[in-house]
Amino acid sequence: MERRETFLRRERMEMIALHLKGYNLECFHFGSQSECTTTPGLNSDIDLLISDNTQNIMADWRDWEYGRKNLLMLHEKITPTQQSLLHDIKKYTPEPFTSIYDDMCARKDSEQVLISAERYIQESEHIFSERGVVTKNGPPLPNWDVVEALSVCKPVPKKQRWIERCRGRHSPPDQLLEAAQVAPSFLVPAGHPDSDYKRKEWRLSPNLIERMLMLSFNMTQIKCYIVLKLIKQSLFNKMVGDLTSSFYCKTLMFYTIERTHPSQWKEHNLMFLLVQCLQVLRKRLRLGSFPIIS
Structure with missing residues (x-):
């Protein structure tokens, strides 16, 4: 704090x-x-x-x-x-x-x-x-x-x-x-790498909303997010280089928290919750799309 x-x-x-x-x-x-x-x-x-x-x-x-x-x-x-x-x-x-x-x-x-x-x-x-x-x-x-x-x-x-x-x-x-509303x-200024107009495109980023969500995390959610980032660095980066980022870990967390009851976000459930996030990642990789918060 x-x-x-x-x-x-x-x-x-x-x-x-x-x-x-x-x-x-x-x-x-x-x-x-x-x-x-x-x-x-x-x-x-x-x-x-x-x-x-x-x-x-x-x-x-x-x-x-x-x-x-x-x-x-x-x-x-x-x-x-x-x-x-x-x-x-x-x-x-x-x-x-x-x-x-x-x-x-x-x-x-x-x-x-x-x-x-x-x-x-x-x-x-x-x-x-x-x-x-x-x-x-x-x-x-x-x-x-x-x-x-x-x-x-x-x-x-x-x-x-x-x-x-x-x-x-x-x-x-x-x-x-209500805070996100205003x-x-x-x-x-960042275009999509596969776009015909990547030099002209702008990316819409809800950074303030993301920060509000991150600051609302409890300690178990913070630990789960950090473990996801450690997995990304120690495993995924060796497989796909810099094609992954912390943004993906953050989005996995938002998506999973929305669909999980708050009572489950307890210290003793950390491994179960981590597996839930990784299952969402596997499903989304198979679908070829990633959930976004806005």
């Missing part, structure tokens, strides 16, 4: 420093260091997400705002799950741009003007390094993983469907679902 509080205080201090410098940015510590779900030997990074709040990310046309930079999330049949394209929309009329006006823009086959995720990364790192904001291109930061993202404050259909699906269940609790999501 002390370690978690330390990271939350660091997060607030970093945010205050950015605001005092005049940046419309927020920063968040995510991952196992701030969640306290790591052990010696896992070599866990310190994860920092820097969120840009200057853009208005639209889930649909009703979200358009006068005078702001508006970006409409596009989902097509060929767009992988959790991935979006960002359609550039004018500030003063709810109309899409039809011509490329700066280096961050790129065209799609249909002539739509998009914001390129790849070029956004390049531009952000250049600006942040010039202004002294910590980035991967700045001073050496051992064991730090820094990500730039766009904040999504409007309701996202996938998140709403997850909240509605969980209502009335024993987990997550209603209080957490928590922003983030668009991270």
Whole structure:
């Protein structure tokens, strides 16, 4: 609890420093260091997400705002799950741009003007390094993983469907679902490796909701999650290299906890619960899909 509080205080201090410098940015510590779900030997990074709040990310046309930079999330049949394209929309009329006006823009086959995720990364790192904001291109930061993202404050259909699906269940609790309702999501400039538009795609990440869920874990759930990560590192990494990540272990936990009564999450049931998680993993590998929380 002390370690978690330390990271939350660091997060607030970093945010205050950015605001005092005049940046419309927020920063968040995510991952196992701030969640306290790591052990010696896992070599866990310190994860920092820097969120840009200057853009208005639209889930649909009703979200358009006068005078702001508006970006409409596009989902097509060929767009992988959790991935979006960002359609550039004018500030003063709810109309899409039809011509490329700066280096961050790129065209799609249909002539739509998009914001390129790849070029956004390049531009952000250049600006942040010039202004002294910590980035991967700045001073050496051992064991730090820094990500730039766009904040999504409007309701996202996938998140709403997850909240509605969980209502009335024993987990997550209603209080957490109410907090998740108003928590922003983030668009991270990261395309799907198998997509035709991977350089233009953005991944929708419900990091704040994931953190709420992780901070609600009891000690048995924390231990189960850490053992899954140890199995991943000692066994799976030798088989498939870096194709697995802690994200898969975390998602297995969320999925299993939703479908297991809270009374079962006791210390003496740890091996049984671990096997439950691994059975979910085996089933999902056979299906060729992985459950997501939103």
